[in-house]
Structure formats: structure tokens, C-alpha cells
Amino acid sequence: MNFPSKLIEDAVNEISKLPGIGKKTALRLSLHLLKQDQSFATSLAQAIIDLRTRTTYCTVCHNLSDTPVCSICSSPKRDHSVICVVEDIPDVLAIENTAQYTGLYHVLGGVISPMQGIGPDNLHLDSLLRRTEVDSNKEPVREIILALPATMEGDTTAFYLSRKLKPTGVKITTIARGVPVGGELEFTDEITLGRSILTRTNYSTE
Amino acid sequence: MNFPSKLIEDAVNEISKLPGIGKKTALRLSLHLLKQDQSFATSLAQAIIDLRTRTTYCTVCHNLSDTPVCSICSSPKRDHSVICVVEDIPDVLAIENTAQYTGLYHVLGGVISPMQGIGPDNLHLDSLLRRTEVDSNKEPVREIILALPATMEGDTTAFYLSRKLKPTGVKITTIARGVPVGGELEFTDEITLGRSILTRTNYSTE
Numbered sequence A, B: 001m002n003f004p005s006k007l008i009e010d011a012v013n014e015i016s017k018l019p020g021i022g023k024k025t026a027l028r029l030s031l032h033l034l035k036q037d038q039s040f041a042t043s044l045a046q047a048i049i050d051l052r053t054r055t056t057y058c059t060v061c062h063n064l065s066d067t068p069v070c071s072i073c074s075s076p077k078r079d080h081s082v083i084c085v086v087e088d089i090p091d092v093l094a095i096e097n098t099a100q101y102t103g104l105y106h107v108l109g110g111v112i113s114p115m116q117g118i119g120p121d122n123l124h125l126d127s128l129l130r131r132t133e134v135d136s137n138k139e140p141v142r143e144i145i146l147a148l149p150a151t152m153e154g155d156t157t158a159f160y161l162s163r164k165l166k167p168t169g170v171k172i173t174t175i176a177r178g179v180p181v182g183g184e185l186e187f188t189d190e191i192t193l194g195r196s197i198l199t200r201t202n203y204s205t206e
Helices: A006-015 A023-035 A038-054 A089-098 A126-132 A152-168 A190-198 B006-015 B023-035 B038-054 B089-098 B126-132 B152-168 B190-198
Strands: A079-086 A103-107 A143-147 A171-174 B079-086 B103-107 B143-147 B171-174
Touching: A006 A023, A006 B038, A023 A038, A023 B038, A023 B089, A038 B006, A038 B023, A038 B038, A079 A089, A079 A126, A089 A103, A089 B023, A103 A126, A126 A152, A143 A152, A152 A171, B006 B023, B023 B038, B079 B089, B079 B126, B089 B103, B103 B126, B126 B152, B143 B152, B152 B171
Parallel strands: A079 A103, A079 A143, A143 A171, B079 B103, B079 B143, B143 B171
Antiparallel strands: none
């Protein structure tokens, strides 16, 4: 692509480095920026810089937070005896959006993946173990829910975690795997369907 | 969506103001930014600000340009006797990418659209008329190609322009409308197909 201006070429190159945005989309966005007020571009740029330079993480659960302890970890309304272990921040947002969970979280920051060189030491595992320690100042942890991806890496991490957490005596659960709500049986893959039969639950109309 | 941090909420809000980017995509981009080096975010932000604050337009053709007269208008290799009139900057890039055109351009900055309150006065029409004036210092304009969109607004603008340009005696042409290359006849709309029969050209194997 031949650009008439170095400035637009730079902008297209930078914007197209973002995932899922190609050169054509980047050009469309750049031309849109040119047509807007200058304040639009400056506030966008400022938000990007602030996000990257000022964002901090919760020291307890490693979720994004503007304060040393995030609003979930510091909320008296949440059940502090349950911790849901997730791979990354979007998972917290996804579970929060269901409005079905009132416990706390623990963001691992990834899953064990020898192929990508991610071992247990690269994840927030020590801090999770520390959270399960009995401390007279806080409510003891009663249950740890593993909400990890249903991939080989996710299963490996879940297995590793369950072994590490066994000595603590905390109850370890995992989110249900099965046919999605609204899913047709004939289009469900055989592993999910097979597992959903093996892990069938009592029928309840409540 | 409940955000754990005001900074990410701001970033998502700003990014999702861009056309074609929703909240979910904006969140994905924001989390990607957080995982990259700080230089990634700062150079992206800088490119956006530079684009909006430092970009200038060619005084002759109104295309984007870093110099008062753009590289196309100032090139001695281009045919200065032909001007291709387009609606906006992406059209210039699209035609340049075909590598089939060696003349100059004129960017109108829109098309006449009474519904959107865009009249002839809002477009770069006067400067186009001035370019057709005979001047001993430059090559006279021989042909004006109208490459406007095949919409009611585009056709209106083409009609208006042809009337305005008639007194100048310059030859006025328009890009061919017809069945696209690779297009199936049965899936071509009847107006395009009908027009392509009426405006048929001599068959040539050259």
C-alpha cells in the first residue's frame, strides 16, 4: 500500500500491530480519526497511555485494580471463604457478568504450557497457596473452584493445582463441563457429550 | 460490563468509540496493550496524536500530504493533463493500488447530499474549477475523470460537476460501470447488468 503521508503510514503501522486489526481496518480507523475533533484523538491516546503506565494489579488476587487491594477482595459483601481460580482477567469479567458468583478470585496469569515455556514458577501459584493458609485475622478458605480452560494446558494446570492444594485440606471443585445451554446434542463434540453423560446430575425443576 | 479498574474502563470506552469496534473488542485490545511493552502503548498513542495534529492536506488536490503540494501533484512522471475526481482519500489509495492510472487526483471531500446537509459549497469544487483554468505556467487539463460512487448522491454530484465543467471545454469521462471481474451474471443486480449491456464495448483480445 502506498501512503500519501508518512504520518498516516505510521498510524496505520502502529494500529495494525493490535490483534485482529489489519492494514485496511487500520487505515479506516486512521481516516476516521482525521475526521473527528482533535480532542477525540488526544483522549484516545491519553487513555491508552494511562492504561499502560498507571494500571496496577490487586496484591491479593492479581486482578486489575486501581487500589492495592481490588474492590472484590476488599468487599465485605463477598464470600471470602471461596476462591475461584481463573487463567486471566477476561475470565473474571466473564464470571462477574453472570452475576451467579459471590466469592473471590485468583488470577493465575496463564496456564502451565511447556510448549510456550510457561511453568508453575511463571504463574501466581505461591500467592494462591498463601491465601489458603490459616490466619486468625481472616476467614479461612473453605473451597477453591478451578475455572480453567478445557484444554490440555488447562487440565494440566488443574491437576498440578489439585496436587499442590491437597495438603491444605481445602475442598477443590471445578466448573461443570457439558452441553452448553441452547446447544443441540447432535452438534456437540463427542468428548463433551460423553463427559456430560458420565457427570450427569440429578434432575431438578427448582 | 463491570470493570475492575477505572483505567481499563476509560480505555475501553475510548477505543470502542472507533467505528466497528465494540466493547468486547475494545476490552480484548486493552488487555493486549497491558501485556505488551510500555513502548508499544506510547508509540501507538504518539502515532494517533501526530496523525491528528500534524497531518496536512495537499493545497492542489486535497489529498493527505506531509508537504504543501503532495507527491502525486508534484511528480513530473504523472500526466498533469488528466484529473481523476474522487469522493475521499481512500478512493485515491484504491486507484493508486491498481497501478493503472498515471494522472492527478482531486479529492472532493464528500458528495452532494441534501439529506446530510452537504451542498456544493461544502466540497472542494471551486479549486477543481480553478485547476481547469488555462495558465501559461502549467500544462492545460485535457480530461477530467469522474470516479464517484454509483449512488444517488454520487450521480447527483457527477451531474452537477459535468454542468459546472461544461463551459471549460474539458473532456469529461466517468469510470466504467458493469459486471465486476470474476462476477457471475446470475448474481449481478439487474441495474448493473442492464447498464453493462447498454454500455457494451468492442471485444478486444489485446
